[in-house]
Amino acid sequence: MRFLSLALIAVLLVSCNKQGVTNKPLQTEIDSVSYAIGMDVAKNVKTSFDEFDNDLFIQGFMNVTDSVDMQIDAEKAQQIIRAFFQKKQKEELAKKQEKAKANKEEGEKFLAENKDKDGVVTTESGLQYIVLKEGTGAIPTTTDRVKVHYHGTLLDGTVFDSSVDRGTPAEFGVTQVIKGWTEGLQLMKEGAKYKFFIPSNLAYGSNPRPGGKIEANSTLIFDVELLEILK
Template sequence: MKLTNILAATVVGLSIVSCTNGQFKEKSSLASEVDSVSYAIGLDMATKIKANFDEMDQDLFVQGFKNGMDSTNLLIEAKDVNTILRTFFQKKQEEKMKQMQEEQAKKAEAEFGDNKKAGEEFLAENKTKDGVKTTESGLQYLVLKEGEGETPKATSRVKVHYHGTLTDGTVFDSSVDRGEPAEFGVGQVIKGWTEGLQLMKPGAKYKFFIPQELAYGAQQRGQHIKPFSTLVFEVELLDIIEPLGQGHSKGDGHGH
């Protein structure tokens, strides 16, 4: 259930409170259409809350209703209600998302664990080759040609030519093959690209060997990039457009 729907259900509850007078009296039957609608609203709200907040303290829930009716003995100021609800349910959503990602990662690990191991073995051997440098994050790179000038920042846009392959040489994307450079924000791409581009100067050409954790991790991207894939890119930095939006044309961005 979305946060907006949860908050909406809460607002309905508070509306019921504001329209209710006197003590709660339980009824055993519904005598009119208004009775049925009133009961249905309460039942619907309870169902939504029950599905999304099973930790609820029902005594405090009722106390909040009663305090809201007479606006006395409030334990929380009215202006803080939305902030408290939003903060709590956003945290719950983040926890749920994290749990889902962990479950997906475990599933991918079981199915594509060999792919992960192969990537690790490739990188372990590759780092011993002449000219290959390894950064603290684990990114490996080989300088094919150095450039001149300033390096880009994470907020820069860059124009590049690139050729992307798997460790077995399978090509999955290439601006070189398309014959058209790509333009995108340095901070809008996978971690390996973001880090690697900031090592380069215009005119430089590097070869990046990107560990899966700096690429797409447990995700599958397209037909060729399986979960835990180590990626290899030859990247030529053609130009830096810096910073974003200062007098230079903008491209559509790039999904690497």
């Protein structure tokens, strides 16, 4: 509630600025802090509200300040605010669940069609792969660390991670990655390059990393080159 009050004050200040308040230069530390807080609050207001009535906000703000003509009491106001954000949270959750269901169906359809294409091998777990280049070295085990180059995309071609684009190979333990990778790496010999088609249950499932491009139940595609088994 305290944050929401700050957010609404920011709206009031914006409204006042439109009425002729001049922009002040940043001269002191508190000037800079004040301006930075305003920026941060404004960003969160834009995230929280698709539409907002500035006039009614100002009316409510002034009614409380003057203690006159309040259309609802303080307790009712808090109830309205809580109900609004609870409703918003439920709507966002429903959208995420709907998108996760669509991603799962899209992935299942893609893999069902992909398995019959030339060169595609499907393992018992559901992992699919194509051998782009065979290797001649050793095969890694679960106790090994490996150095690899990889390029990861979603089904629509969106790149979400790529050591190739960064220009620097990645190093990690065979069991320190998603299940599809752990299984796939143990099919490869040093020097090999494979393309993996990884079902969501062998990738990040319904809990992808927050804030990334990978959504819940996404099927992932990786080009993986096993450069070296590290000792």
